[in-house]
Amino acid sequence: MRNDQPLIFERSKPGRIAYSLPALDVPAVDVSELVPADYLRTEEPELPEVSELDLMRHYTALSKRNHGVDSGFYPLGSCTMKYNPKINENVARLAGFAHIHPLQPEETVQGALELMYDLQEHLKEITGMDAVTLQPAAGAHGEWTGLMMIRAYHEANGDFGRTKVIVPDSAHGTNPASATVAGFETVTVRSTVDGLVDLDDLKRVVGPDTAALMLTNPNTLGLFEEHIVEMAEIVHEAGGKLYYDGANLNAILGKARPGDMGFDVVHLNLHKTFTGPHGGGGPGSGPVGVKADLIPFLPKPVIEKGENGYYLDYDRPQSIGRVKPFYGNFGINVRAYTYIRSMGPDGLKAVSEYAVLNANYMMRRLAEYYDLPYDRHCKHEFVLSGRRQKKLGVRTLDIAKRLLDFGFHPPTIYFPLIVEECMMIEPTETESKETLDAFIEAMIQIAKEAEENPEIVQEAPHTTVVKRLDETTAARKPILRYQKET
Amino acid sequence: MLHRYLPMTEEDKREMLKTIGVASIDDLFADIPEQVRFRGEMKVKPAKSEPELWKELVALAEKNANLKQYVSFLGAGVYDHYIPAVVDHVLSRSEFYTAYTPYQPEISQGELQAIFEFQTMVCELTGMDVANSSMYDGGTALAEAMLLSVAHTKRKKVLISSAVHPQYREVVRTYAKGQQLEVKEIPYDGGVTDLAALEAEMGDDVACVVVQYPNFFGQIEPLKAIEPLVHEKKSLFVVASNPLALGILTAPGAFGADIVVGDMQPFGIPTQFGGPHCGYFAVKTPLMRKIPGRLVGQTTDEDGRRGFVLTLQAREQHIRRDKATSNICSNQALNALAASVALSALGKRGVKEMAAMNMQKAHYAKSALEQRGFASPFAGPFFNEFVIRLGRPVDEVNGRLLEKGIIGGYDLGRDYPELAGHMLVAVTELRTKEEIDRFVNELGDGHA
């Protein structure tokens, strides 16, 4: 095995340090006098021993082996990989936000509570909901929180038979998974050939056991569910609630609001639509908005504005309880708030307009070279199918890997599950036409290569620091940690 | 519209609309039914320029009393610790913070390797075999440990020590409600889990026993005595642990813990009003394929080079959907990186030194308070937090401390009515002797 990039443990050498702690200024006591012998650690954790420069070189080298939005185009569908504004980072690092303790007296954190309250107000307006909680840490956590509120709502009505959550076959995996964690059974509703929820199938599966229908709109194919009003009626008439997965809100800011479409519960992914950076996989933030009849069930505490300022209300007898220690991923909420205040109402509307313009432009230009399973205007993202290329022996995975050679992050692939050899492309509004064109040209070239010289695609990537990795062995014989050779 | 985040020019727009074959952007929204079209102006505050917004938000931040101005003895699960300067420099590399989950390993080796290193560090600290790439926080990690235990043992009852962080217990109870699990609290005695009460509750229906080490009161739970009670009934032993304490304390893995969870916040993560922090989740090998969340594994590429990939994904929601072991998708990767960098900076020696310093300073503070006549209800060994009886309402005392620039400890009466008038005091390595002495002096005389 060749190791081009040592692990931090492999750079380690006893006798080196990269920290600077003050000298002990209280009387020194041997910890062995403070801890019973059985509880005094005898085997030291094998942590690195490096100098500060060693450390910086290590992580700088790692960063160079990573692609972020600042490195290049990142049209990863469903993830809204837009530009992460730098002022957000500076604001989140202000001592008054970064270094406050969640259990400080309320009068000492009025600025933080005010920001959270105002963010909630803004999210209410943007989504058309009546109340918002900032507690959930990410989208999936918001889904589960919302479903728990729906459960509590039904149970408060003495309705204990609503055991099922309906999700479309195009739904993101977290939807059914969250339903399970919330104790529901998942029922799948089919999509039509047009890529929209099949209303007849919905009528068939909906019933007195329906707790909720979870829906993304625009859906994960990038298509607006045009029959949303009928769908809401069908579900509401059956006594169920309508849940909005806000992962795709970037398509409709200022254009349509989930609250107006009939949704009862909404989660947002502030790390998508509202520029909380994705952080290599998180942290995110997944606020949940609800209509008035679900307000009693919000997680506690709830931020209220009183005569003497903002306070946390714990006296919520019908609350589902706490879903997270403290008040959510505040640092991400600060970034999202900064973003909203940088955009204003017109700016937010323009975000969706350009997100949709960019997606449609790319879709039109690529339609000639790849199969377009749903040929109609898309919203902020669209799906292509690589089935034409598959016949030539080139899989969507190969196309994705070939894109790496052009310096692009590939689209989301093989999701949604209902599209064969799926590629899901979401350009976002922050990309220039030149970038979109460069990506389109690369995709066109790859389509040509698939016809003329498929090996170059099949064997891609050719330019990355590693080639394709053996995932099968990784799963069969898992090596999940470094072990010092002895 | 001219905006620094929106690059399209009018000319671009015209050309693109022409390519699409529509006259206006509005035409692209024609599929939104008229009935649900939003026609008004959103009541969102008007956009501010960068300097104006900066000024406003600086002023808002300054309304908060921050831990860099005030001297804090507040802990209760979130601590003011030394954050090596390198941490923020690494986090600010936008290759890390503007990337997402490393789905494409060839261009994500940096993140993948960083996570692999993180997993290793968690295993080293906890004495466990396998750690995942992070959870949202210590509280939800604990709830997921409960769900794993329930799924693994197919039992529906969970025992949790009342000396576990009250907010963690609340989160656990919320998760339990969904799956209709029974959560039973075991009382504490002398500041640690009451072993007799635990033994009395143990049965073949118990999925797991949850304790915290050190516990919410800072006390070192007798894991050695608890473990046989748990395993005798084939229940899983779940330990929530402050990872810094493990620089000094015997690892829970060595005591036979099956699942160890907690929050990495003490390593390189600012308090930031309670989040984002960074949950960790570690198990013994038999539970490896049931662990929630992302896992990174080592492998090789076609040329035999070492590389890293997301692995054992058959556990996860995007593959297994409603049968997944958890619904988690986005986690706390950037904070896991922060913790890794802090742990690399502190290293083998620094973690131990910092942990010892916490312990010594906390003990110094407790003795100083005892000398002033303050009694502690608990006499057992503790880490960097301890309980003292003030005999006065804690919020009143804290109000007066605040006037002196001190943020006092946690009011235990909020969660434990029997401990009204008791303060949970945290002393980290950042508190100087002078600050501790000042705190003790301000508290006055305990005999009163």
Ligand SMILES: Cc1ncc(COP(=O)(O)O)c(C=O)c1O
């Ligand atoms: C459509 C959809 N729903 C839900 C989620 C889950 O969100 P999170 O990763 O924040 O938990 C995602 C994220 O990828 C998504 O794309």
